[in-house]
Amino acid sequence: MAQITENTRNEVKEVVYDFFADECEVDVSEISDQTNIIKDLDGDSLMFLELIEVFKKKYSLEIELKTIGKYAVKNPVQTIGELIDMQMLIIEHEDRILELA
C-alpha cells in the first residue's frame, strides 16, 4: 500500500492535468477540477486505462484493473476533480477499494 503524504494529491493532480493536456492536445491552463472528461476533453476509456497504468507503475500499486472498473461502475467519474479523488482512494486502498463502494 502506497504511503500517502501531503504531497501525494499535488503529485496526482499534476500527473492527471499533464496527461489530459497531452492526450487531448489542450493547454494545461484550460483544465480545471470541474472539467468534464468526456464532454469537454473528448476523453475515452483507453485514456482512462492508460492513466491507471501510469499510476500503477508510479506507486507500485497492487490492484487489478477490473477491481477499479467495478468500483467505477458504482462511483462513476465525470470530472477531472472526481478522477483525482478516485485515484487518491486507489493509491490509499489498492485492491481493498471495493470495501468502500
Add this chain to the structure above:
Amino acid sequence: MSDSTTVFVFPAFVRDYHEDKSFLAKGFSDYFYQQLTLASEIVDSDLSFFHPENQTFLDHELRTQYLAFIYGCSISNILQQRGILPNYLCGYSMGIYAALVQGGAISFENGLLLIRNAFQEISYTTMTGRFGMAGIVGLKKDDIKNILKSLPDVEIVNQNSIYSFVLSGNQQDLERAIELAREEGAFHARMLNVTVPYHSHLLKSPALQFAKFVYTLDIHSLKIPLVSVLNQETLHTREDIKTELVENLYKHFNWHATQEKMLSLGMTRFIECGPGKSLKKNAKFIEGTYQFLSMDEALK
C-alpha cells in the same frame, strides 16, 4: 524519418471524418474527390454525396467501408508523393483492401468490387437473424472467456491489446456479454455500429461464396509485403493474397500479436492511413520503441 522502417496501416470502418484535417492537406482533397467520383461510377452513385463535414453515411455499413477504402488509397498516394514510402503494409480487418491496392496486388476498381461482393455474400447470412460485434475494454482475455462460457455463440474475434477485445456473434448474446462484462469490471463495453459478425465462424459459408469471386479477379504478387493480421505471416504471392482475402472474413485476427510481430521484424514507424487515431491510441498499450503517427501528424 528516413532511418525508420515504415508500415502503412489501413483501418477498417471509419465513420467520423468531421474533425479530420487531411482534407486541408495540399493535394489530398482533389485526389480524394477524383477517386470518390470514380467509385460512385463503379459501385454506388450515392457516394458522390459524401462530404467530410456531414455524417450522411454514418449508419451505412457498406458505404463506410467504401469511404475508408477510398480515403486509405488517397492518403497513401499523397504520402508517397511527399516521399513517405512504406516498407510494409498491414490492413486492420477490412482495411486489407486498401492495403492490397497500395501494394499493387489489386486495382482500385477491383478493391471496390471486392468490398461490394463480400458484403453482398455476407448479407445473405445476416438476413437470417440479428448479428453484430462488441468492444470490451478493461478485462483480460481469461475474464472474457469465463463470461462467454454461458454464451457459446459469441466469439472473441480480435485482441487489440491485453485489455481490449472485439467480440462477434448474435446480437442478443452480445448484449448479454456486455452486461456481464460490465458486472465483471470492464471500463467500457458496448455494441459496435455494425450488423455483421465479421471474423466469426458464421461467415464461413459466405466467405466460400466470396472465394469464387476472388478467384475470377486479376490479382498480382505484392510489390510491398503485407503482414497478415490472421497469422502474422508476411505475404507476397498471389495465392497468399487470395487465401487471405477469403479467410479474412471468417477467421479471428489478433492486432496485438500483429503489431508485436511487426516490431520484432524491426518496423519502427507506423502510419495510420485513415482519419482518426483509434489504432494510434491502442498502440499505447503495446510495448516497444516506435512511432505511431496519425494522418494529421504524418502530413505535418
